[in-house]
Amino acid sequence: MFYPHWGVEQMTLFSLARKNIKGNFNNYFVYFVTLVFSMVIYYTFTSLQYSEKIQESIELSDTMSFMFGVSSIILILFVAIFILYSNSFFTRKRKKEVGLYAILGLRKKTIAKMLFYENLIMGIIAIVIGIILGTLLSKLFAMILIKLMGSIAEVDFGISILAITQTVIVFMVIILFTSVQGYRLIYRFTLIELFYDEKKGEQIPKVSLISAVIGVILLVVSYWLILKPFPDEFTTEYLMKNYGIAFVALVIGTHLFFRSVTVYLLRLSQKNKSRYYRGTRIIETSRLLFRIRGNARTFTVIALLSSATICFLGATYSGYYSNEKRAEEVVPFSYSHLSKGPEFDSQVERIIKADHRHPIKAQLDIPVIQVKGILSFQLDYDINPVQLISESTFNKAANALNKDETVLLSRNQAAVIQPRFTEYTKSVFKGENITIQLPQGSSELPFVHMVESNVLPFDYPDFFLVVSNEMFAEIAKKEAPLTYKVYEVENEVTAQATSKKVNKLVGNDFQVSSSFYTEYKQGKEGNAITLFIFGFLGLVFLAASGSIIYFKQLTEANEAKGQYEILRKIGVNKKDIRKSIKRQSLFVFGLPLTVGILHSCVALYFTSNFISNLIGINLIFPILMAIVFFVIIYAVYYVLTVNTYNRIVNK
Amino acid sequence: MKTIVEAKQIKKVYGAKGNVFSALEDIDLTVMEGEFVGIMGPSGAGKSTLLNILATIDEPTAGDIVVDGINLTKMNEERLSAFRRDKLGFLFQDYNLLDTLTVKENIILPLALAKLNVKELERRADEVADKFGIRDILNKYPYQISGGQKQRTAASRAIISKPNLILADEPTGALDSKSATDLLESLKDLNEQDKATILMVTHDAYAASYCNRVLFIKDGKIFTELVKGKRSRKEFFNKVLDVLSALGGGANDVI
Ligand SMILES: Nc1ncnc2c1ncn2[C@@H]1O[C@H](COP(=O)(O)OP(=O)(O)OP(=O)(O)O)[C@@H](O)[C@H]1O
Ligand SMILES: [Mg+2]
Numbered sequence: 001m002f003y004p005h006w007g008v009e010q011m012t013l014f015s016l017a018r019k020n021i022k023g024n025f026n027n028y029f030v031y032f033v034t035l036v037f038s039m040v041i042y043y044t045f046t047s048l049q050y051s052e053k054i055q056e057s058i059e060l061s062d063t064m065s066f067m068f069g070v071s072s073i074i075l076i077l078f079v080a081i082f083i084l085y086s087n088s089f090f091t092r093k094r095k096k097e098v099g100l101y102a103i104l105g106l107r108k109k110t111i112a113k114m115l116f117y118e119n120l121i122m123g124i125i126a127i128v129i130g131i132i133l134g135t136l137l138s139k140l141f142a143m144i145l146i147k148l149m150g151s152i153a154e155v156d157f158g159i160s161i162l163a164i165t166q167t168v169i170v171f172m173v174i175i176l177f178t179s180v181q182g183y184r185l186i187y188r189f190t191l192i193e194l195f196y197d198e199k200k201g202e203q204i205p206k207v208s209l210i211s212a213v214i215g216v217i218l219l220v221v222s223y224w225l226i227l228k229p230f231p232d233e234f235t236t237e238y239l240m241k242n243y244g245i246a247f248v249a250l251v252i253g254t255h256l257f258f259r260s261v262t263v264y265l266l267r268l269s270q271k272n273k274s275r276y277y278r279g280t281r282i283i284e285t286s287r288l289l290f291r292i293r294g295n296a297r298t299f300t301v302i303a304l305l306s307s308a309t310i311c312f313l314g315a316t317y318s319g320y321y322s323n324e325k326r327a328e329e330v331v332p333f334s335y336s337h338l339s340k341g342p343e344f345d346s347q348v349e350r351i352i353k354a355d356h357r358h359p360i361k362a363q364l365d366i367p368v369i370q371v372k373g374i375l376s377f378q379l380d381y382d383i384n385p386v387q388l389i390s391e392s393t394f395n396k397a398a399n400a401l402n403k404d405e406t407v408l409l410s411r412n413q414a415a416v417i418q419p420r421f422t423e424y425t426k427s428v429f430k431g432e433n434i435t436i437q438l439p440q441g442s443s444e445l446p447f448v449h450m451v452e453s454n455v456l457p458f459d460y461p462d463f464f465l466v467v468s469n470e471m472f473a474e475i476a477k478k479e480a481p482l483t484y485k486v487y488e489v490e491n492e493v494t495a496q497a498t499s500k501k502v503n504k505l506v507g508n509d510f511q512v513s514s515s516f517y518t519e520y521k522q523g524k525e526g527n528a529i530t531l532f533i534f535g536f537l538g539l540v541f542l543a544a545s546g547s548i549i550y551f552k553q554l555t556e557a558n559e560a561k562g563q564y565e566i567l568r569k570i571g572v573n574k575k576d577i578r579k580s581i582k583r584q585s586l587f588v589f590g591l592p593l594t595v596g597i598l599h600s601c602v603a604l605y606f607t608s609n610f611i612s613n614l615i616g617i618n619l620i621f622p623i624l625m626a627i628v629f630f631v632i633i634y635a636v637y638y639v640l641t642v643n644t645y646n647r648i649v650n651k
Numbered sequence: 652m653k654t655i656v657e658a659k660q661i662k663k664v665y666g667a668k669g670n671v672f673s674a675l676e677d678i679d680l681t682v683m684e685g686e687f688v689g690i691m692g693p694s695g696a697g698k699s700t701l702l703n704i705l706a707t708i709d710e711p712t713a714g715d716i717v718v719d720g721i722n723l724t725k726m727n728e729e730r731l732s733a734f735r736r737d738k739l740g741f742l743f744q745d746y747n748l749l750d751t752l753t754v755k756e757n758i759i760l761p762l763a764l765a766k767l768n769v770k771e772l773e774r775r776a777d778e779v780a781d782k783f784g785i786r787d788i789l790n791k792y793p794y795q796i797s798g799g800q801k802q803r804t805a806a807s808r809a810i811i812s813k814p815n816l817i818l819a820d821e822p823t824g825a826l827d828s829k830s831a832t833d834l835l836e837s838l839k840d841l842n843e844q845d846k847a848t849i850l851m852v853t854h855d856a857y858a859a860s861y862c863n864r865v866l867f868i869k870d871g872k873i874f875t876e877l878v879k880g881k882r883s884r885k886e887f888f889n890k891v892l893d894v895l896s897a898l899g900g901g902a903n904d905v906i
Binding site for chain 2 (some may be wrong): 273274277278279280282283286287289290563566567568569570571572573574575576
């Protein structure tokens with residue numbers, strides 16, 4: 001045969017490497033699947049990032065590219081760590097093989113080259129498969145994203161050259177890096193080390209009561225710091241100190257928990273002889289005990305990352321989930337604008353009336369007087385200028401918005417509308433009053449009421465006062481009111497075209513948009529993108545952590561084959577062995593998951609300080625969803641692990 | 652006297668069509684209660700195969716085996732497991748200890764699996780540990796003890812459940828002569844005092860001289876049988892050596 005480009009030595013090496021892969025496919029399989037999985041994920045994500053279709057259908061494309069950019073870096077880190085992890089796992093299993101080549105007389109350089117080719121072949125195949133699968137998946141994910149955003153767009157199978165180039169570059173770098181690791185394996189170890197590595201075997205861990213106690217204390221302290229009631233006023237320094245310490249304590253505490261506390265508990269369970277010496281429990285407990293140290297770091301990382309994922313997922317989901325409510329609060333009417341003369345006003349009115357798909361349900365004028373006011377008490381909110389509206393206007397507006405709030409005031413009384421994004425309660429205003437300064441002198445109005453229905457789009461400061469009709473009329477004589485025109489239309493969530501036209505005409509009357517649709521849609525898109533990205537990253541993390549445990553268990557199963565054979569020989573039946581495998585796997589999957597869920601509940605309690613303050617919605621449902629999602633995926637991995645493990649040791 | 656093992660026309664064939672290999676051919680074997688039977692033969696003769704079949708770890712291609720009145724060929728997996736656990740003690744050539752259990756836990760494992768109560772279990776553990784002189788290593792792990800200690804641990808595990816039948820595959824193979832003698836003496840005690848029935852595969856004529864009767868297997872068939880009778884151990888030892896040299900090959904294995 002004639003190979004024009006390769007020297008003879010290289011060709012034989014190349015084919016040796018190829019044979020190697022073909023020969024022990026099982027050994028390579030797990031690593032290969034990791035590679036493919038990572039590439040599929042990465043390619044899918046980048047091709048979404050560069051998809052023009054998606055960018056077109058989004059009104060906030062700047063936000064999107066920023067979010068995608070940041071996440072793609074996180075994803076690279078994640079994928080790199082995942083590949084390096086599986087690679088080191090894979091190489092460890094092959095130390096002996098490398099030793100064998102060395103004994104057969106291959107030079108280190110030659111072995112290194114061979115491993116390099118091997119890695120390269122696998123990498124290239126994985127990239128090809130990854131891009132093919134990724135193309136299919138990216139369509140699916142694009143549809144999910146577009147659905148989440150509530151847009152309508154056709155997605156086709158686009159092949160993005162940019163995404164392919166980026167994927168190839170990223171993975172070539174990673175593969176190069178793993179090859180370097182392979183070189184290190186060959187050059188760093190002596191023959192004897194390569195051979196005896198597998199025999200080294202884990203040793204029984206010593207019980208360290210001190211570190212177990214420290215672990216528990218650290219966990220308790222960090223929980224306490226996190227759960228401590230949120231102070232009314234806080235500085236960055238306070239936040240850093242309190243939660244910085246809490247975080248460090250949580251990380252170390254979790255590690256010690258897996259490393260020492262579980263060892264201690266397992267040891268303790270061995271003390272109860274009549275339980276321990278009964279059936280296969282003796283086998284499971286001792287196996288877990290032997291391996292817990294080796295798993296502690298993985299468990300820690302998994303528990304912490306899964307709590308972070310649940311947390312983010314819960315928080316973003318709740319944002320998405322509550323978007324309509326939030327938009328409704330920020331922009332109560334479908335359209336609102338400041339009256340700028342009859343000609344302008346009727347121009348706006350014509351546009352809105354022309355939209356027959358969204359007929360007007362209510363249309364009213366809201367006169368507002370801006371005055372200066374002084375409260376009879378200290379409130380950490382900038383109230384000036386105070387916006388006055390009349391009792392009847394408020395009642396009409398609330399009615400038009402289907403809110404069952406009405407106010408009834410006598411001449412001198414006032415009701416406050418709760419400023420948006422605050423949590424002031426009725427009791428804050430109870431018994432207090434406000435002094436309004438008017439050109440003709442000031443007058444003191446006692447608060448008799450606090451309502452929560454807003455009538456105009458948000459603008460800072462958001463301090464509205466409802467006053468009696470007589471009072472309003474009196475003040476209006478001196479201080480001319482501004483008139484806002486508001487419209488409520490049917491099916492406002494779809495009024496895209498009209499909203500665009502109105503926005504263009506009206507300009508920036510408020511800090512937020514003047515039409516509900518825009519506020520709603522932008523919020524939905526922003527939330528959808530965050531939700532999508534966190535969901536995507538969460539899914540990747542879940543799959544990765546599940547497979548890491550799965551790989552670990554598989555490797556362990558291969559090592560423990562002989563041990564299970566012994567058990568069979570001394571008379572344990574297959575059913576009992578399966579049961580024993582189940583119990584062990586349950587522990588291995590359940591422990592980090594349980595700790596992760598516990599941590600995330602605590603962390604979410606902390607985040608809810610911010611979130612519900614802002615939007616005032618219930619976090620329980622979204623969080624429960626995130627947790628259930630986690631549990632289901634882990635359950636799938638658990639079943640997979642039990643079956644494979646069982647197939648390996650219990651045929 | 653009661654018959655403990657009765658094997659009839661045992662056949663074992665390895666391999667599939669075209670490339671079959673017959674490891675055992677029509678073996679008949681009867682062992683009475685309280686016997687100490689040796690099985691010898693050249694490497695590859697089928698000794699381990701026979702023992703594994705009797706231990707129900709392996710299945711015969713054809714033939715019937717009755718142990719203690721129970722027909723093994725008619726049992727399902729679950730009952731076979733229970734049979735192994737309750738009636739058999741198996742001493743493996745390569746110890747087969749569990750790495751993650753201490754010596755003591757290894758020894759009591761069959762009893763724990765049978766869910767015996769803890770008091771009885773502890774009592775028996777002490778008893779066998781004394782018998783084999785391994786009391787002071789009870790809390791060590793297999794990776795911390797010597798080969799001889801491992802073999803004695805394995806022996807303790809094999810007898811702790813007071814099995815009707817003890818099967819041993821080259822139990823002295825990895826031992827120095829002192830440890831080997833200790834182990835053989837313990838087996839002899841078990842046989843004489845506890846009336847345990849023992850079936851032992853060995854390459855070692857010295858070990859075989861501890862038996863009441865030695866079967867010689869060659870190429871999957873029973874070649875001959877030697878009964879100790881009233882002979883002294885020394886005389887019996889020489890007899891065994893004679894047969895081995897007649898058998899060919901096997902004698903080379905004697906160290
Ligand atoms: N799983 C198997 N598949 C195919 N052939 C087998 C298998 N197990 C054993 N054999 C063959 O059966 C024959 C008997 O093997 P066995 O292990 O019983 O020999 P043995 O008498 O115990 O030898 P030794 O003294 O070396 O242990 C051997 O020729 C062996 O190659
Ligand atoms: Mg053998």
